[in-house]
Amino acid sequence: MEEIITVSSGQLKGIRLPELGAIAWLGIPYAEPPIDKLRWKAPREIEPWTGVLPACHFNNSSVQFIQGEPGGSEDCLFLNIWRPDHAEAGLPVFVFLHGGGNIGGSGRDFQGGELACKTNSIVVTVNYRLGAMGFFRHPSLRTGDPLDDSGNYGLLDVLHALKWLHNNIICFGGNPGNITLGGQSAGARNALAAYLSPLGRGLFHKLFIMSGGLTTAVTEQSEEKADDILTELLIKTGMVSTQDEARVWISTQSADKISAFLYRQNAFHFVEIIRETGLQMAAFPHLIEDGTVIPIGGFDNLNNRDHPSLPIILGSTASEFSEFTLWDTHFFSLVQKEELAGNVEEKKLYEAAVQYGSDLYAEFNVEQTTEILLSAIPEMPIYAYRFAWGLRDGVIDPSSVFLWVPRMVQTSPSIQVTFPVSRKDFLRM
Structure with missing residues (x-):
């Protein structure tokens, strides 16, 4: 297998790992950076690049606490691919979603070179948006587009990465008809949510769920939490002094002004406000039953018997x-x-x-x-x-x-x- 391959957006140059007998392509962009006007929007198709893009190092993690301090970047939509260093094609594909309560972690947490070689397969890990960058639904942000308005941006990132793999994994010697989606903890819950979502149909063919359950949040929970975050931001930035003043400010401002305020905020401010997720997501309700990405009623929809x-x-x-x-x-x-x-x-x-x-x-x-x-x-x-x-x-x-x-x-x-x-x-x- 060559280190330089051509995918739908351009050429990539990977790195050989002779100590493992593997080849890796690290930090591959699979969508446009969700920054500026694309914050709190569904992921967009990656624009083609010219020349050969080096894919030899891990790229940015989503914004989160790193060693006790806010870190990472909003420009975080990257994935990593490992495969055995031989010429065999048609290999099975294992996609792993990291844990971390959907407020922490990244694709570099699990490095798949050894597993790829021992199972003669292709291993993929994915960065996706976390915290309020990944799961945030507020009425002021509505655009009329059901995907942009869903609030499930982290899950949409996962689904977009799966689409990218479905179209490109053959370039790495993988079989797009044999993709296993797995994850640990919050990543496992995300994998089950991808199975529940009508947008996930046909993108994977098996599931490997490590310590993850069937949990979703209703829109009222998520919007109430978004208002709580907005209240804390207003106090943090000095716009108001108390929660009562914040509630008055919110009730008297137009959606455009509230939206403009939210977009102006540094992403690290959101990280400092959301410090935990809670075992049942009570502290940070995510995987929102928006009716498009996740059906209203959550996993009760399995009883419709139309899931594969x-x-x-x-x-x-x-x-x-x-x-x-x-x-x-x-x-x-x-x-x-x-x-x-x-x-x-x-x-x-x-x-x-x-x-x-x-x-x-x-x-x-x-x-x-x-x-x-x-x-x-x-x-x-x-x-x-x-x-x-x-x-x-x-x-x-x-x-x-x-x-x-x-x-x-x-x-x-x-x-x-x-x-x-x-x-x-x-x-x-």
């Missing part, structure tokens, strides 16, 4: 809640004082909290998701897993064992937990 029956793998980890529990104010204060690992009672309490949270998370993300899918599409081939690496003695450092909860894998009797195919075979199905 796609093979799906889904699961969670046996100690899923170890980090969530660790960030609880009670336990985190003990960790800061280095008092958790040596405190028998607190360690037991921590382990109980992790076990309860992990079981609950698995029930919501795996068992309930499976039951909903099978109820709507009984013929859907579903494989479930529980990932338990690290729970055996000697696998991890004993000093950090309090972060894990050794336990027997338990599942609902109605769910058969099985993984009858390897990753490589699933990709080739």
Whole structure:
């Protein structure tokens, strides 16, 4: 396979990774930069470039907190592609969507060269808009275009990237008829939302869902949150002094003036306001039931029985809640004082909290998701897993064992937990 290839927008020059036996094309633009007037708009087709575009380094992440400070860029719509360094064509394609609560993360979080070589496939990771740049629906921004008005810009980015891959992956030796869409946490929820969306039909053929559930937000939730953000911006920028004054300002301004104010704001201001997403998206409602990108009623629409029956793998980890529990104010204060690992009672309490949270998370993300899918599409081939690496003695450092909860894998009797195919075979199905 040559490092220089030609895609629909021009030529790209990748980089060989001899230590892996792979070739990578990194930082490929798949849409126009969503900046200036394209902020809070559906992604636009990338304009062709002249010459050979270097694709040897990761490009900008979406705006987010990076090491405690606002970072990234609104110019963030890039994807990364790895494949084995040989001439074989028609390879299966695995597209991975990163996690991070849809307020953090990027395509560089998972570097797919090793997986591509071990599975003889093509691995793709995607940057998409996050936070209020990716999921923001406010009445003042309405244009009359259902895609531009949806508020689901991050999900539209994912769908646009899938369209780009559908049209171009053959140039990298991939099979556009064998694309698996996967993701972790928020990325897994985005993948399921792409399956739910009528705009995702035909763009992928299998799903690999890691710790993600069937969650959407109604427009009222998202617009209320957008108003809260607007209120904080008005106070932050000195336009008003109090929330009451902000509400008066909002109620007396035209949509054009409110829209102009929002467009003037530095994207980092939005990052500073949205500091968490919440386990059920309550702190930052996204994946909005706008009626175009995501149907009103969310995943209840699966009962219409017009969704394709796609093979799906889904699961969670046996100690899923170890980090969530660790960030609880009670336990985190003990960790800061280095008092958790040596405190028998607190360690037991921590382990109980992790076990309860992990079981609950698995029930919501795996068992309930499976039951909903099978109820709507009984013929859907579903494989479930529980990932338990690290729970055996000697696998991890004993000093950090309090972060894990050794336990027997338990599942609902109605769910058969099985993984009858390897990753490589699933990709080739």
